[in-house]
Amino acid sequence: MKKLMKKMAAVVMVLAMAFCMLTACGTETGSNKAAAPQKESGENAGEGNENAKKENDGDSRGGKILLLSNVSSGPLYDFHIAYLDMWMKELGYSYEVIYGDGANDPAGNLTAVKNAMTSDVVGLIAMQDGGIGDIMAEYPELYVVGEASDMVSVYGADGASAACAENERFLGTVAGGYADGNKIGEKMAEQIIEKGYRKVAICMSPAFAYPQYAIADKALRANIEKHNETAAEKIEIIDDEPTVLMFKPLDDTYFNEKQHQDLDCIVGFCSGQTFIYPVLINAIGNGQANENTKILTFGLEKDQGLVDDVGTGIVQGLYVPNFENIFYAVVMLDNAIQGRQFADFEKSEVLDGAYVNITSDEIMTAIEENSPLLNADMSKLALSLEDGRQYFTRYNENASYAQLVELMNSDTFTEKGYEK
Amino acid sequence: MEETVKMTAAVPAREWLKKNVTTVASYGGLIFCVLLFTIVTPIKGESIWSAEKLGTLMSNVIVTALMSVGAVFIYAMGNLDISIGKQISIYATLMVLLGNTTGSLVPGIVLCLLLSLVFAIINGASGPLFNIIPIIPSVVVMQVLSGIITIVYAVLGTRSITLRTIDYSVFKSPLLMLVVLLVEIAVAMFLFNYTRIGKYAKILGANKTAAIQSGVSLLKFRLLCYMIAGICFVVAAIFQMGYTGSASDSTGTGFEMNIMVSLILGGMPISGGMRSRISAAVVGSFTFALLDVGLPLIGLPTRMTFIAKAVIFLIVVLITSRKKGGALPR
Numbered sequence: 001m002k003k004l005m006k007k008m009a010a011v012v013m014v015l016a017m018a019f020c021m022l023t024a025c026g027t028e029t030g031s032n033k034a035a036a037p038q039k040e041s042g043e044n045a046g047e048g049n050e051n052a053k054k055e056n057d058g059d060s061r062g063g064k065i066l067l068l069s070n071v072s073s074g075p076l077y078d079f080h081i082a083y084l085d086m087w088m089k090e091l092g093y094s095y096e097v098i099y100g101d102g103a104n105d106p107a108g109n110l111t112a113v114k115n116a117m118t119s120d121v122v123g124l125i126a127m128q129d130g131g132i133g134d135i136m137a138e139y140p141e142l143y144v145v146g147e148a149s150d151m152v153s154v155y156g157a158d159g160a161s162a163a164c165a166e167n168e169r170f171l172g173t174v175a176g177g178y179a180d181g182n183k184i185g186e187k188m189a190e191q192i193i194e195k196g197y198r199k200v201a202i203c204m205s206p207a208f209a210y211p212q213y214a215i216a217d218k219a220l221r222a223n224i225e226k227h228n229e230t231a232a233e234k235i236e237i238i239d240d241e242p243t244v245l246m247f248k249p250l251d252d253t254y255f256n257e258k259q260h261q262d263l264d265c266i267v268g269f270c271s272g273q274t275f276i277y278p279v280l281i282n283a284i285g286n287g288q289a290n291e292n293t294k295i296l297t298f299g300l301e302k303d304q305g306l307v308d309d310v311g312t313g314i315v316q317g318l319y320v321p322n323f324e325n326i327f328y329a330v331v332m333l334d335n336a337i338q339g340r341q342f343a344d345f346e347k348s349e350v351l352d353g354a355y356v357n358i359t360s361d362e363i364m365t366a367i368e369e370n371s372p373l374l375n376a377d378m379s380k381l382a383l384s385l386e387d388g389r390q391y392f393t394r395y396n397e398n399a400s401y402a403q404l405v406e407l408m409n410s411d412t413f414t415e416k417g418y419e420k
Numbered sequence: 421m422e423e424t425v426k427m428t429a430a431v432p433a434r435e436w437l438k439k440n441v442t443t444v445a446s447y448g449g450l451i452f453c454v455l456l457f458t459i460v461t462p463i464k465g466e467s468i469w470s471a472e473k474l475g476t477l478m479s480n481v482i483v484t485a486l487m488s489v490g491a492v493f494i495y496a497m498g499n500l501d502i503s504i505g506k507q508i509s510i511y512a513t514l515m516v517l518l519g520n521t522t523g524s525l526v527p528g529i530v531l532c533l534l535l536s537l538v539f540a541i542i543n544g545a546s547g548p549l550f551n552i553i554p555i556i557p558s559v560v561v562m563q564v565l566s567g568i569i570t571i572v573y574a575v576l577g578t579r580s581i582t583l584r585t586i587d588y589s590v591f592k593s594p595l596l597m598l599v600v601l602l603v604e605i606a607v608a609m610f611l612f613n614y615t616r617i618g619k620y621a622k623i624l625g626a627n628k629t630a631a632i633q634s635g636v637s638l639l640k641f642r643l644l645c646y647m648i649a650g651i652c653f654v655v656a657a658i659f660q661m662g663y664t665g666s667a668s669d670s671t672g673t674g675f676e677m678n679i680m681v682s683l684i685l686g687g688m689p690i691s692g693g694m695r696s697r698i699s700a701a702v703v704g705s706f707t708f709a710l711l712d713v714g715l716p717l718i719g720l721p722t723r724m725t726f727i728a729k730a731v732i733f734l735i736v737v738l739i740t741s742r743k744k745g746g747a748l749p750r
Contacts, residue, residue, distance in 0.1 A: 103670030107663045114476045134664045160582035
């Protein structure tokens with residue numbers, strides 16, 4: 001019995017320890033908590049909120065905003081954390097990053113939102129569109145805005161969440177780059193022609209996951225074909241169909257095939273620094289691939305070796321949907337939550353996300369030194385907090401949706417925004 | 421609690437506790453979670469007992485609980501089935517596809533029930549027939565289904581499909597979820613505790629050789645257990661699909677692990693045997709779901725919930741699974 005009592009005492013102590021640990025974890029000092037949920041902005045929110053108060057009569061509404069993220073690490077994630085830390089503090093909200101289903105499964109996304117839902121949640125920034133309709137049906141008072149997602153289930157033909165497009169609490173989205181695959185294809189064709197590549201192969205993420213890439217592939221081929229009609233030196237696209245990368249790097253055997261051994265360029269409709277670059281480097285090292293084979297692709301990796309390579313080495317074109325595009329989501333959500341929506345905002349839409357086009361060593365260096373994309377340094381934003389305030393109706397009664405759209409379509413968020 | 425404990429006045433409380441400490445401890449995780457969230461959430465201005473959160477809890481628990489109840493029949497024999505997630509995925513996909521084609525969910529459900537029999541035969545019968553470890557056929561089934569699912573969604577050109585014309589809102593009703601769960605538990609308890617199926621399953625898990633030498637048909641009862649489990653998986657798939665009226669290529673991913681965690685949290689020995697209980701599935705599933713729903717309510721950031729869940733899991737396993745010899749119970 002004595003032994004049993006000892007055991008029971010040990011269990012009680014372990015439970016007490018776990019209890020203390022859990023409640024301690026629950027304090028508001030977590031890294032994802034920019035500010036405590038407040039009913040009044042301007043409380044404990046620093047200098048920025050003092051300004052907000054002055055311009056805002058101090059009657060703004062607080063609450064928590066959820067970021068339904070599709071990443072949990074890397075430059076984009078780090079940027080979002082730093083960016084939301086800054087803006088949420090300024091605007092008087094708290095925020096929490098929640099993790100959607102890795103494959104954008106509607107049920108997984110809905111569960112993520114439901115589990116994180118507390119009584120103070122007022123808005124959702126969604127980086128993936130699975131289950132958006134169900135989320136909005138479940139929480140009809142919630143304001144939802146997309147980020148780095150074309151929200152194809154909302155705006156696509158026969159989309160599962162098409163009803164959201166008409167819902168006044170759905171505030172639109174900025175795609176992760178061009179929403180229209182044709183424009184992506186055109187862009188790549190222009191680069192191939194401009195850089196003078198003659199023998200090109202295409203790799204892409206699966207079309208069922210990234211339907212815009214299948215469109216981009218067709219558009220690229222059509223544009224090259226059109227170019228060949230008048231060009232003295234024709235461009236050859238190897239393989240009738242692109243090589244599909246099923247969420248894993250290019251297979252090593254790719255370069256065993258003769259037609260892939262003397263390529264000028266591989267176009268990667270994917271994160272090519274991860275999925276193509278290592279295999280190509282290996283193949284060049286083994287003498288299997290042409291040492292002058294270059295890559296044009298998307299995404300941005302933080303690894304210094306990869307960064308140094310861009311523009312000077314293998315990756316000759318890197319197209320990065322600017323992380324600062326999230327500004328649109330922040331503005332739209334804040335205006336809606338404060339009940340001060342733009343007077344000229346009539347219906348939600350999908351906007352193209354601005355690309356940072358890194359096509360030379362100079363541009364890569366400028367991005368490294370002058371932008372927050374690799375280091376999440378908020379002092380290097382293309383649109384600073386001070387400049388950004390003018391787009392919020394809480395600060396500027398004359399702010400308009402047209403101005404915001406103009407900003408999103410301008411060069412502010414392209415590589416030109418980081419030129420010194 | 422199937423191992424019904426009747427405490428009479430003649431039996432001193434301490435002896436009762438000593439005798440049933442493992443059983444009591446198996447409920448420790450759930451009781452701890454209920455107490456923790458009941459006490460702490462009001463401090464944070466929330467309530468785990470609000471209608472909304474109870475609904476969330478129910479929708480979180482339903483699929484795992486329905487699957488786990490079925491899986492008890494498999495685990496009781498000391499077997500593992502790691503194809504469950506992919507089975508759920510294929511069932512949900514078929515229900516949506518046939519639902520959109522025929523305008524009714526019935527053909528899809530019937531087809532899934534038939535398919536579940538096929539999987540039960542493959543998973544349950546191939547072991548005794550070909551003298552192979554029971555997990556091997558389930559690995560094969562998982563991989564085949566994984567390939568089929570990839571091909572289906574590649575052909576469809578999308579990662580998820582949605583019911584177009586069928587109103588699936590009924591499957592979101594917490595009341596319906598509760599009723600279905602209770603019915604399944606009642607049927608499963610009856611089969612597990614009061615028929616030869618459950619009793620032999622436990623005996624097979626405890627000592628297969630002795631069971632066979634006592635005249636228990638390994639093939640027959642293993643097949644029956646897998647068939648019962650298969651039916652439970654189809655019921656779970658209906659609710660999984662009905663949650664958002666959709667299915668995707670990632671539906672069911674990790675479900676087999678959720679089942680395993682739930683059963684262990686509920687005090688079920690992973691090696692099966694006489695300590696296997698249906699209640700372990702229910703207790704474990706609710707504990708698992710309570711953590712998902714409750715931890716954010718006490719202010720824990722989402723990324724911390726994984727660690728907190730792991731710690732609680734560890735504590736519960738230490739309490740429920742430790743034996744004098746230091747080994748996990750058989």
